[in-house]
């Protein structure tokens with residue numbers, strides 16, 4: 001729902017300020033439309049239904065995995081593609097992966113979104129509407145900004161959305177913002193005074209390989225990024241999660257695990273190893289290699305987990321559905337996206 005349009009419409013209708021709050025409270029609790037908002041006059045509900053679309057996004061397609069994962073491709077009002085994923089876990093957690101941009105201006109080589117043409121930053125309402133779509137299906141309790149785009153490049157909208165998420169059932173402590181190492185954003189988050197989680201997509205412990213996988217490393221080198229994350233930890237005392245996608249023969253060797261140990265202070269960082277499907281430009285490491293890598297980290301006192309894969313049968317990684325869609329504006333042949341595939345667990349950013 002376009003919250004600015006809502007407020008303007010209510011003001012133009014001469015309604016008191018608390019009406020916007022009433023509409024938001026219903027929406028955040030999963031209301032399916034204005035008609036159920038029984039503490040609003042019927043005439044006002046009818047006017048809102050005509051003048052303020054209930055969502056800024058329309059569903060283009062939805063895929064459902066055998067494990068309960070739901071992946072949705074939306075279009076914004078201007079036709080831009082937006083993807084979000086609901087992950088259901090056996091312990092009852094319901095985690096939603098949100099996008100912050102349509103496409104992404106960065107070009108990480110393992111990422112489907114990175115092969116798409118960049119569209120634009122999403123608005124706060126477009127970010128929230130992804131979560132609200134799933135909230136209408138069931139209660140949600142975690143959010144991760146690991147969908148399309150680099151959230152730190154659209155931090156105003158992302159933080160504004162985060163301020164509203166507790167009303168949907170997702171506290172700040174259960175909200176994680178994942179970055180490839182966009183230092184200005186990390187620094188702003190450090191000073192934001194919100195107990196949000198920070199996750200860093202690292203994927204390599206040396207500059208040469210990291211630049212190859214993530215060209216943004218040329219702009220913000222590894223040591224500077226880790227120093228910014230370390231500062232976040234010092235100020236907030238909140239562990240920084242290191243995302244490390246396991247690519248066979250690329251970053252999964254014994255000495256690369258030792259290099260990771262060298263650059264990460266176990267008091268400040270915890271590692272999340274991410275299995276990767278053997279498709280596209282890279283092959284994913286086998287389970288044995290992942291377990292061996294994890295064992296090296298833990299032998300040296302670095303906490304490490306292996307991410308549960310979700311939605312592998314529906315190609316649920318962010319960017320995959322959108323990369324397969326025609327773009328909303330003509331693209332010259334030389335700029336056409338190259339489709340790469342990733343597993344559900346290797347979400348963007």
Ligand code: SF4
Pocket residue numbers: 104105106107108111112113114115147148149150180347348349
């Ligand atoms: S991993 Fe994140 S930052 Fe990199 S291209 Fe994909 S969406 Fe963009």
